[in-house]
Amino acid sequence: MAGEGGPAARESARYWRHPGLPDVELLRASFVRQRFDRHVHEEYAIGVIEAGIEEYRYRGELHRAGAGGVVVVEPGEVHTGHAGLPEGWRYRMLYPEVPVVAQIARELGRTAPPTFAASVLDDPETARLMRAAHLAAERGDRLAASSLTTAALRELVRRHARPDAALRSPEAGRTTRSQAAVRARDILHADLVDPPSLAELAAAVGAAPFALLRAFRTAYGLPPHAYLNQERVLRARRLLADGVAPGEVAARVGFADQAHLTRHFKRRLGVPPGVYQRGTASAERNALPPH
Known part of the structure; x- marks a missing residue:
């Protein structure tokens, strides 16, 4: 693997369940050749790019997320994923189930699970919180990991969620389904x-x-x-x-x-x-x- 500031040099990945929030799973990975097929998640996919560039198709557009960028993919939304540089990318992802994020939204006075207008966010503070939460979860520190994850998700919703709106999902937003x-x-x-x-x-x-x-x-x-x-x-x-x-x-x-x-x-x-x-x-x- 490259140094702390550089892109991935080889592929590695770890996937595990959050030690303090059982309805959250996590991925830490360095990818070079990995290509994600078109797929969906039942939960939110939220993370921070640590090095390199990831490209992915989402809602009809090609997105590029570089080091320090926060990425958000909503439940039920088809998307892909691949390297945007020959050297690949390194990132940390959280996959919180919808009720986890919905509860945080309710505590902020919202009535529905949040939706996000942008998928790639330039927000150093939220990125810092996301990475700190992920590192605590990797250490197995239940209290710190759960506290920091909740704080990171709260900041994400507070700063970037659309005004109260219905959750986009496979069952919402498609009124013409036959x-x-x-x-x-x-x-x-x-x-x-x-x-x-x-x-x-x-x-x-x-x-x-x-x-x-x-x-x-x-x-x-x-x-x-x-x-x-x-x-x-x-x-x-x-x-x-x-x-x-x-x-x-x-x-x-x-x-x-x-x-x-x-x-x-x-x-x-x-x-x-x-x-x-x-x-x-x-x-x-x-x-x-x-x-």
């Missing part, structure tokens, strides 16, 4: 292991295949096959967190084998399933009070 797309999604959710072909899916919802493909992508930001793999990864993440072995997880969610699961999992979370499982499991053990 019933065919909704029914097709429900069919995919019900049968991750043996999904129908596009023609069979279209016939089941009473639509032509190309029309369904277009309607589904308009509704959910991804074509049905990519959405299916996204949903498989989300289900796999929950099973891994529950301690299910990666090989069994792959079979349960419909991947051909563990290698297939690993490939899709890493393209969306940045770490292999085993690394994710070990990090979250060890953090949960560390979070237990002493006997």
Whole structure:
């Protein structure tokens, strides 16, 4: 890895659960070749770039975040991610579930989970708080990590959230979603292991295949096959967190084998399933009070 002020020289990543806030997960990573496929998070994705430049597509635009920049991606929003320099980038990310951020917003007098007009923020104070919170969480300091994380999220909401507005999500902001797309999604959710072909899916919802493909992508930001793999990864993440072995997880969610699961999992979370499982499991053990 490069020095403290330089971009990444090699790839490394650690993913773990917050020691003081169980509904927050964290990633510390240096990436050079890593490319995140189009994907969504169920929670907010918030972090600070420590070195290099990350580029990502989000809400129809290509964003560039450099050292010291704070990045914000809202739940349910399709986005990508890759290096903006040959040397890559290094960053620290927090993934707080919606109720965590919503509670902080309520304490600030807001009535809805916050939304953000900008995705890349130039805010040294919030960046400093985010990094301090992340470092405390990495040390396993439950009190400091939870206090600093709460303070960092509070500053982010106070300084940068839009005026009270409904949360953008897969279920909000898309008033033209077709019933065919909704029914097709429900069919995919019900049968991750043996999904129908596009023609069979279209016939089941009473639509032509190309029309369904277009309607589904308009509704959910991804074509049905990519959405299916996204949903498989989300289900796999929950099973891994529950301690299910990666090989069994792959079979349960419909991947051909563990290698297939690993490939899709890493393209969306940045770490292999085993690394994710070990990090979250060890953090949960560390979070237990002493006997």
